[in-house]
Structure formats: structure tokens, C-alpha cells
Amino acid sequence: MQAVLDAIEARVIGTMIEKRITVPDSYPLTINSIVNGCNQMNNRAPVTALSESEVNSAVERLRDRGFTGLFTGIATRVPKYSETFAERLGLQRAETALLCELMLRGAQMPGELRSRAERLHAFADLAEVENTLSAMGQLMPPLVVQLPREGGARAAKWQHMLFGGELPEAGAPTLPPSKLDRETALADRVTALEAKVAELEDALTSLRLQLGA
Secondary structure (H helix, E strand, O other): OOOOOOHHHHHHHHHHHHHHHHOHHHOOEOHHHHHHHHOOOOOOOOOOOOOHHHHHHHHHHHHHOOOEEEEOOOOOOOOEEEEOHHHHHOOOHHHHHHHHHHHHHOOEOHHHHHHHHHHOOOOOOHHHHHHHHHHHHOOOOOOEEEOOOOOOOOOOOEEEOOOOOOOOOOOOOOOOOOHHHHHHHHHHHHHHHHHHHHHHHHHHHHHHHHHHO
């Protein structure tokens, strides 16, 4: 079964899988809980500021495709939702853990995935992570793909293939960054410019000294 998700749907599914495994007593989840989980500051890249409307719309789209379900228990005062994504795709625990982390944090190296997915599944070693990724990449259609190794990197990164079976092109829609991410990016640019100005000032001072001499 092929699953094609947009960026917000992938964040929602990843969040629901994470909460189902790590905080089962709080599961199924209300829309408010899903929103908070999608936008939390830890274990997310990028950090987002998705609205309740955006998340609710994504949950309903996923529900139409059978990837989420409405939970209506006797003691439930507000609608709660559960994910059926992993079950529908027939994923094992190790596969679910890796795919969840890729949906929550984007492309990662096997070592990063092993460390971050430990809370979802206890991998025996790095080889189990690599073997699981390789098996998922050989499915038709593949669930993950190994990206070209970046210069100087210890290992190649893996990325999920839930955006239609193709790698996102440059400029393709992605998760909207939060205000914090935008402010951090701006601060980084300012810091880089200040460093460049300081470098130029040092060079100018050195040149003046040479000319004076």
C-alpha cells in the first residue's frame, strides 16, 4: 500500500505514533494534544507553529484515507484520534520507530536514528538500524531512500519517501518554520555579518600599519 503525505500530514502521523508509544496513558489524542505535539520544541526539525485548523484539517484528510480514526469512548467528552498508519502499512516496531523519526526530524544518518529512536524501539546495534533501513528501501514502492553522502560526513543520510515517492525538489512546499526558527536564522545571519565586519576591520588596521611603516 502506497502512502502519500504532505509535510503537515507527516508531522501529524509522526507525532501520533510517538505519543502512542511513549505516553500510552494519554493516548488517543485530542486535536489540542496533537497540535502541542506537532509544535513541541524538542525532537522536532523544524520547530513549527501549526494552527489548530491546519492540524485538524490534516487529521481529517488522513482519516478519509484510513490513516487516523476517531475514538469515541463512553467517558470521552471531546473527540480523540488514534493513528492506524503503521498498521495499514504493515510496519514492524523497528520500521515504525525509524519512519516516525524521519517524519519528525527529516533526513538523518543511521547513528542519529539509532540514538533518537531508542525511546520508540531498542535497537540491538547500528547494524540492525542499517539493515532495517535497507529493507524498507527495497520495498515497492520504497518507504525510505539513502541520500548521496555529503562531503566530510561520517555516513550517508536516509530520508522517508512519503512525499509521493520522489525526493522533494528545491523550493517544494515544506513545513512552515516557527517564529523561533526565523528569529534564530536571522540571528545567525547577523552574527555572520558581524564576524565578517570584524575580519575586514582587522584587515584594514593591518593595512594601515603596513602603510604607516
